[in-house]
Amino acid sequence: MQGKYILSAFVVILLVCMPAAAITNKIAAGAPVFVGENNLNIASAIGDCHVIAWWPDEGNMSGPAATNLTVKRLNEANDLITHFNVSPQIFDGYTGNWYCEDKKPTFVVLTVLEPQLSIKVWDVDNNKDVSGLSVPVSTNVTYRVDTNLYQALGYYNRTDLTPADGFFTIQLTDPYGKQISNIYTSSVGAASTQILIFDSTPFITTPTYLGKNMNDWNHLSRDASGSFLYPPGIYTFTLTQNLDHMQDSYTSAGVSGSNGKTTSSASVMFLPPPVLTPAPTLQQGNVTTLPITAQPSVTESVSTMPTTAPVATKTTYAPLPEWIAVIGLLIALICVARSRS
Structure with missing residues (x-):
């Protein structure tokens, strides 16, 4: 019984993963x-x-x-x-x-x-084409597709069309030619970081189409080591379409220059972020030293003050000469004798 469930699950996964026939x-x-x-x-x-x-x-x-x-x-x-x-x-x-x-x-x-298609690098903030230009790394860009092939994805034109029958493919490559599959909204490891899927197989049903999720592309995102995930340089969007094996048809017919019919590309250069220059520091040779008069510190001033109040001393007097004492005694005796008489 368990094997039956495993087999059923395998069949479901196989059906989901198999590409739908256009x-x-x-x-x-x-x-x-x-x-x-x-x-x-x-x-x-x-x-x-x-x-x-x-x-x-x-x-x-x-x-x-x-x-x-x-x-x-x-x-x-x-x-x-x-x-x-x-x-x-x-x-x-x-x-x-x-x-x-x-x-x-x-x-x-x-x-x-005649098939017609083009891709541009589109400045979302200013709503303008910046293909072939150099822009600040902080510029929010996406790709813009203009084409008449959208009509092939109208259910009123193709009677058995399904949502899996898209035929547009878009690749984004970095300055080193590496294909970008994910769009990071911030640096690796940050709590708010989301990893979005690059809109590489759009189902285009309008004359103009703007790539999804690109507004959230943070060009200054860093990896776990601190390096830029998207280094400054030239980034290229390449659009191809192969509606009902059209590329084979042009090749077999010997038609050259199918750019604008089956393929189109556009590039933009992200400039490096500005480097913050630290304020200049004065060199030792340029410093003028002025003479400084030493002033006692608060601690020194306090330490020189007396810590106890002064103690009062007893006043002493020198003795009188002897002759003065004798005269004084005689005067006292005279006064006593008079008082008795």
Whole structure:
């Protein structure tokens, strides 16, 4: 029983981890397709039409078409409409609406477009393109994608589309050519630090797309050793797309210079953070020493004061001469004798 649960868990994990097969190839009537797409299923788009045609002036379609293409032959297997290629050799120079030529009233079967895409380094704070520029390391940047290929991810254009059918890939490399997969919001080990996944496989459904999570990218984050996780220098965003094996189609057709169709890149240079210079200190030779008069300290002043009050001394007098004493005695005797008489 335990083995059964283990097997079931393994199957679930396998299904989750297996990449989903892209099914962007089922095309609705009148939906846009792009030069270079391969193996499209246009059965729903073409209906019972057999020949599609292109007119340079859609306001005047009374005359013969400039070019046409038979996509479904009578009494033949319809492999062509279920494995249709928008070949560069056939459709270059013939972009726009392709109509059903053999049915009246005419209707649009496909809208053929040249793929267009570009990527820029975008200053989020100032809402401007900084591709190819040098900016302070504190500048908040993200990538910006502009493309018409977003239409291939519209559920109204591709009838069996799923959220796993994205075909855009973006890589971010540092000055050493190392690919960046995670975005740190602060330094390693900090309590508030979050590790966010770099938005490398965006599902783009709008003409303009800004990379997610990039506002929280802290360019001054440091690793456990104190070194910068994102050293100053040139950082490059590279965008590629491979809608229905378009890259193979251009390669086999010998088309060079697919930049702007299947790939695009943009770079920015982060300048080193400013170095704080300490205030200059005076050299010993420049110090003028002034003479200082020694002053007793508070402790010295207190220690020189007397610690006990002065003791009073007895006053003594020198004795009188003897002759003065004799005279005094005689005077005293005379006074006594008078008093008796």
